[in-house]
Amino acid sequence: MKDKKLIRIYKKLYSYFGKQYWWPAKTKLEVVVGAMLTQNTAWPNVEKAIANLKRKRLLSFQKLSKAKISELANLIKPAGYFNVKARRLKNILEFIQARYQGNLRNMQRVEIQVLRNQLLSVNGIGPETADSILLYAFDKPIFVVDAYTKRIFSRLEIVSSNSTYDEIQSIFMKSLRRNVYLFNEYHALIVRLGKDYCRKTNPRCNECPIQDRH
DNA sequence: CACCAGGCAAGTA
DNA sequence: TACTTGCATGGT
Secondary structure, eight states: OOOHHHHHHHHHHHHHHOOOOOOOOSSHHHHHHHHHHTTTSOHHHHHHHHHHHHHTTOOSHHHHHHSOHHHHHHHTGGGSOHHHHHHHHHHHHHHHHHHHTTOHHHHHTSOHHHHHHHHHTSTTOOHHHHHHIIIIITOOOOOOOOHHHHHHHHHTTSSOTTOOHHHHHHHHHHHSOOOHHHHHHHHHHHHHHHHHTOSTTOGGGGGOTTOSOO
C-alpha cells in the first residue's frame, strides 16, 4: 500500500521546520537514559535530570550500575515519577549487564526484531521506548509512534483513533522507505508539530504547516 | 488556577 | 479483551 500522503506531509514538515537534529545526546547510554526518563514527561525536565546525573559524574554504565536506586531517584526528580523511573533505569542496566556484559556496542550487532523483543521484555520498556532506543541509540530503521502521531494522523484520517501502536507503526513503515534518516527526522518533526502548533490552547493552530485541524 | 508532557504496568470487570 | 488508575515534577 503506497500512501503518498505520508511522504507529502513529511516533506511539508521538513521544509517548514527544517532538520531537527535528534536525538539530543552524545552517547548511546545517554539516549537510553533519556528515553526512559522522557516517558510521559516534557523534555526540559528530562534535561534537568540528566544534568544532575552528569554533575555527579554518574552518566557511565559502570557508575550508574553501582548507584543505589534511592540515589538515582533523588537525582532524577525533575523528570517526575522518580521512584518508578529509578527502578526502570536499574532494570535496563541489569538487562544490558546480563545479556551484553554491560557493553552497548554488543547490542548494536543484534538483528532489529530480536533486539526489539528483548527490550520489550524489560519491565519499564514499552513499544515507544523500545523503538526510540532502537532508532536513536542504535540507528535501526524503525518508526517511533507517540501520542502526537496518533492524535494528529487520526484527525487527518490516515489512521483510526482506536488503532494500536503496532498498527500505526505498520502504516508508516509500509508507505515509507526503510531509512534511518527519514524515520529519525519524521518522528522528530511530528513531535515538533504537536508541541508547537497542534494543541487546543495554541492560537498558532491556524498557521499549521500541514493545513488541517489537529 | 487547570492542564499536560517524546508511557508503562498493574489492577479491575 | 477493554478500560481505569498510579506514578510526580515543572512549564504554560
